[in-house]
Amino acid sequence: MEKIRYFDIRYVRGTITSIQTENRVIENAGSSFYGKALFRVLGENGWGYYCASSIDMNDKKMKDACIQKAAASARLAGVHAEIADIPLGSPRSWVCSAKDQAETPLEEKAAQLLLLESSAKIPGISSTSARYSEQYQDVIFEDCNGYSATSSVCRTLFTISAIANRGADMQMNYEQEAVVGPLSLKEYIPYGEKCAKRAVELLDASVVSGGRMPAVLDPAIGGVFAHEAVGHASEGDAVRDGVSVLAGKLGEQVGSSLVTIIDDPSMHGYGYEPFDAEGVSTGPTELIKSGIMHKYMHSRETLAAVGLETGDAGHARAEPGMQPLVRMSNTYIKEGDSSYDEIIAECKKGVLLIGSRGGQVDPGRGAFQFNAKYGYLIENGETTKMIRDVSLSGDILSVLHNIALCGKERKMSSGMCGKGQSVPVSDGAPHVYLTEALVGGGGSV
Amino acid sequence: MSELDIDRILSYGEKLADEVEVYMLDYTDISLEQREMAISSVFEHAGSSIYLRVVKDNRIGISGTSDAARWKDCVDVALSSAKLSEPVPGWAGFPAKAVLPEGQDPCDKNITVTPDLAAKYLDRMNAGAAKHPEARVVTGGVSLSTGNAVIANSNGVYYMRDMSGISLGMDAICDTSTGYDYDSSPFLDRIDPEKIGEETTFWATASRNGVDVETKKYDVVFSEHVVESLILDLFTEAVNGKNVLSGKSVFAGKLGEELLHPAISISDIPMDKQGSAWKRFDSEGTVTSDLSIVQDGVLSAFLYDAKIASQAKTTSTGHAHRSGNGATYIHPHCMRIAAPVSDVMDKPCLFVREVIGAHTANSLTGEFSVEVANAFFAESGKFVHPVKKAMISGNIFEILRGGVSISAETKTFEGAVVPKMRIESMQVIG
Numbered sequence: 001m002e003k004i005r006y007f008d009i010r011y012v013r014g015t016i017t018s019i020q021t022e023n024r025v026i027e028n029a030g031s032s033f034y035g036k037a038l039f040r041v042l043g044e045n046g047w048g049y050y051c052a053s054s055i056d057m058n059d060k061k062m063k064d065a066c067i068q069k070a071a072a073s074a075r076l077a078g079v080h081a082e083i084a085d086i087p088l089g090s091p092r093s094w095v096c097s098a099k100d101q102a103e104t105p106l107e108e109k110a111a112q113l114l115l116l117e118s119s120a121k122i123p124g125i126s127s128t129s130a131r132y133s134e135q136y137q138d139v140i141f142e143d144c145n146g147y148s149a150t151s152s153v154c155r156t157l158f159t160i161s162a163i164a165n166r167g168a169d170m171q172m173n174y175e176q177e178a179v180v181g182p183l184s185l186k187e188y189i190p191y192g193e194k195c196a197k198r199a200v201e202l203l204d205a206s207v208v209s210g211g212r213m214p215a216v217l218d219p220a221i222g223g224v225f226a227h228e229a230v231g232h233a234s235e236g237d238a239v240r241d242g243v244s245v246l247a248g249k250l251g252e253q254v255g256s257s258l259v260t261i262i263d264d265p266s267m268h269g270y271g272y273e274p275f276d277a278e279g280v281s282t283g284p285t286e287l288i289k290s291g292i293m294h295k296y297m298h299s300r301e302t303l304a305a306v307g308l309e310t311g312d313a314g315h316a317r318a319e320p321g322m323q324p325l326v327r328m329s330n331t332y333i334k335e336g337d338s339s340y341d342e343i344i345a346e347c348k349k350g351v352l353l354i355g356s357r358g359g360q361v362d363p364g365r366g367a368f369q370f371n372a373k374y375g376y377l378i379e380n381g382e383t384t385k386m387i388r389d390v391s392l393s394g395d396i397l398s399v400l401h402n403i404a405l406c407g408k409e410r411k412m413s414s415g416m417c418g419k420g421q422s423v424p425v426s427d428g429a430p431h432v433y434l435t436e437a438l439v440g441g442g443g444s445v
Numbered sequence: 446m447s448e449l450d451i452d453r454i455l456s457y458g459e460k461l462a463d464e465v466e467v468y469m470l471d472y473t474d475i476s477l478e479q480r481e482m483a484i485s486s487v488f489e490h491a492g493s494s495i496y497l498r499v500v501k502d503n504r505i506g507i508s509g510t511s512d513a514a515r516w517k518d519c520v521d522v523a524l525s526s527a528k529l530s531e532p533v534p535g536w537a538g539f540p541a542k543a544v545l546p547e548g549q550d551p552c553d554k555n556i557t558v559t560p561d562l563a564a565k566y567l568d569r570m571n572a573g574a575a576k577h578p579e580a581r582v583v584t585g586g587v588s589l590s591t592g593n594a595v596i597a598n599s600n601g602v603y604y605m606r607d608m609s610g611i612s613l614g615m616d617a618i619c620d621t622s623t624g625y626d627y628d629s630s631p632f633l634d635r636i637d638p639e640k641i642g643e644e645t646t647f648w649a650t651a652s653r654n655g656v657d658v659e660t661k662k663y664d665v666v667f668s669e670h671v672v673e674s675l676i677l678d679l680f681t682e683a684v685n686g687k688n689v690l691s692g693k694s695v696f697a698g699k700l701g702e703e704l705l706h707p708a709i710s711i712s713d714i715p716m717d718k719q720g721s722a723w724k725r726f727d728s729e730g731t732v733t734s735d736l737s738i739v740q741d742g743v744l745s746a747f748l749y750d751a752k753i754a755s756q757a758k759t760t761s762t763g764h765a766h767r768s769g770n771g772a773t774y775i776h777p778h779c780m781r782i783a784a785p786v787s788d789v790m791d792k793p794c795l796f797v798r799e800v801i802g803a804h805t806a807n808s809l810t811g812e813f814s815v816e817v818a819n820a821f822f823a824e825s826g827k828f829v830h831p832v833k834k835a836m837i838s839g840n841i842f843e844i845l846r847g848g849v850s851i852s853a854e855t856k857t858f859e860g861a862v863v864p865k866m867r868i869e870s871m872q873v874i875g
Contacts, residue, residue, distance in 0.1 A: 323488060
């Protein structure tokens with residue numbers, strides 16, 4: 001018999017229903033079913049995992065057999081690990097099973113999606129497409145100490161994209177809304193036209209000439225900065241392994257005193273989880289507080305390794321059947337007290353970057369990069385020419401110190417985050433003014 | 446799942462639909478991860494996935510599951526889904542049974558899903574990493590897998606492909622400079638674990654103390670990684686028949702036109718000896734064959750699966766792959782670029798080993814502006830100074846129109862065999 005210091009089981013099962021339309025025709029629609037259980041055992045010297053499909057959680061014999069398989073794997077490990085002995089708490093469940101959403105016939109949702117897509121068919125648009133998805137996921141968690149927790153979460157989203165065409169020039173835009181709980185497509189039908197108009201405008205946008213300059217980030221790209229540049233560098237595993245520029249900086253001023261950045265899995269954003277992949281009930285963690293590195297995000301293992309006083313557990317997340325990884329959920333820069341007009345006026349000569357096409361970070365080097373959907377030149381404290389294909393890069397600590405103003409209104413955006421596994425997240429910010437940024441672009445404006 | 450089970454699904458579905466297709470994956474895998482130069486966790490997994498498609502009145506329905514016991518639910522859901530879908534104009538049916546070309550599956554019988562074999566490769570990778578001791582290895586991992594895929598349909602197709610895989614990855618840090626390397630293959634003898642380890646610690650060590658870069662145009666050499674993630678990914682989107690049909694490709698309507706430099710040809714070779722995913726048939730059972738996509742700069746073909754080919758009034762080129770919801774998507778098997786071959790590092794250049802944010806490039810227009818990583822100013826094939834930080838920007842279609850030279854040596858990726866590429870005069874922002 002293998003030595004087992006701890007074990008837990010996380011069984012995730014669910015249904016995903018999706019509809020895709022292309023140029024106002026239903027491309028495909030259908031449902032898929034999934035179910036995977038991860039058996040995790042902490043042996044004498046490390047972790048063993050066994051993933052099984054189609055498990056019956058009432059079948060004790062089957063579960064014991066899977067635990068023994070994980071225990072046999074754990075015997076091969078050679079890096080001693082501890083898990084912090086912390087109260088797991090009582091998960092604050094939020095009713096988001098979206099019964100009405102489930103009961104609405106698929107035909108009705110498809111008809112609404114087609115209406116939404118059709119609203120994007122305006123002059124100048126050559127191609128449109130839309131996607132709708134609803135996912136119902138049940139999680140059953142139990143551990144060797146008799147603790148158990150269950151959750152049922154529904155996630156719904158739509159994406160609309162439009163391509164504008166003028167001769168040889170083509171430009172694309174997309175809009176997305178992703179929520180925890182129900183989403184009424186009917187209410188979002190005007191999004192199609194909004195998306196299409198932006199694509200047409202992009203045909204006349206200029207490509208900026210890159211260089212160092214002041215920049216204003218809108219809430220979407222400011223949110224990506226919070227997620228990519230600060231969030232990933234505040235993950236307990238990167239801190240433990242010494243591959244984060246924010247490691248060892250607790251209590252130090254790492255940015256402007258205007259900057260407070262929070263990750264909150266309990267918030268009702270797209271990254272919502274009532275308890276994390278280790279069964280720990282979730283809550284907000286202030287990563288940076290008034291410019292000072294305040295806390296890291298942890299799993300129970302990284303909390304034990306880095307120190308109980310260094311942050312909060314409850315930030316372990318996992319795809320169904322995969323091992324928990326420390327990562328973000330809903331991450332945002334807290335609001336400041338400046339108006340949008342004040343921020344643009346203060347910038348004087350620079351760029352306003354709007355929307356996000358995603359980003360990437362190397363937390364060890366402290367370098368990040370992300371792309372805006374579009375933006376505007378700022379000249380004499382006013383927005384002027386529209387610009388496109390513009391990106392922002394820099395080193396995390398410099399940019400945090402360069403934040404000179406934060407706006408009054410924050411907005412969250414939703415998406416997926418990849419760190420070996422892909423999980424739903426949201427991020428957001430108010431408008432943020434950077435006194436200097438490295439802006440990328442291959443144009444001459 | 447057995448042959449009998451597949452027959453049961455086909456039989457059940459045929460009573461309700463005009464055509465039925467089952468795509469089934471069975472697999473076992475094991476992954477070892479290390480920290481502090483020792484194994485920190487071991488992950489074992491065994492499972493199967495079933496993807497179903499049905500056709501009723503030229504309408505295609507889809508479904509899938511990782512729970513084999515739910516196959517009947519899947520057939521029923523796929524039938525409902527077919528009712529909702531629009532009929533596919535010109536639908537020519539799922540592929541019929543055909544004689545498969547000669548060739549082998551991407552399967553190495555020497556790959557066993559055992560911790561001992563994985564641990565051996567981890568040790569060898571660590572031995573390679575020790576050649577640059579100033580760098581600290583942060584994490585490393587080895588995965589081994591075996592399995593098979595079956596594609597069967599009511600038109601008589603019943604093909605099986607055996608598969609195996611080994612993948613290795615490692616990352617290291619030296620001061621605040623990081624290095625990373627990764628490789629995967631179906632075959633053990635194509636993996637060089639010592640080299641992966643050595644490269645990882647080399648990049649971390651050599652990239653320290655970078656110099657500033659003046660903003661201006663430089664001659665740039667892309668590593669195989671950058672050519673694959675930046676150039677080929679965007680090119681692939683442009684020749685995808687679905688994007689062409691729906692007006693999402695800048696190449697739409699341009700077959701026969703000279704779109705790239707006349708010295709450049711690009712083709713897809715499913716059974717390329719150097720490739721890593723040999724395919725005699727695609728994920729819906731269409732027999733594969735070599736395809737010239739760009740010949741001497743002239744666009745000569747797009748990639749299709751059966752559905753998009755029907756809509757485009759052409760025939761499938763055998764490029765169907767399977768997505769998680771059961772639908773197919775179009776992707777190449779093994780792309781090859783032909784262009785003037787030279788010693789691309791011979792003359793002074795900025796060598797870019799990695800970029801951060803390749804996926805943020807504009808897939809429609811080809812515009813990109815990304816941050817470089819592990820970049821160096823190089824002369825006569827030698828790295829002279831590492832670069833502290835810089836962005837590069839441009840347009841991949843303009844790069845390929847302007848002419849490039851490529852290296853003779855290549856690296857194999859999942860969907861391509863890729864050389865280094867030298868590009869004259871690229872915008873670099875320091």
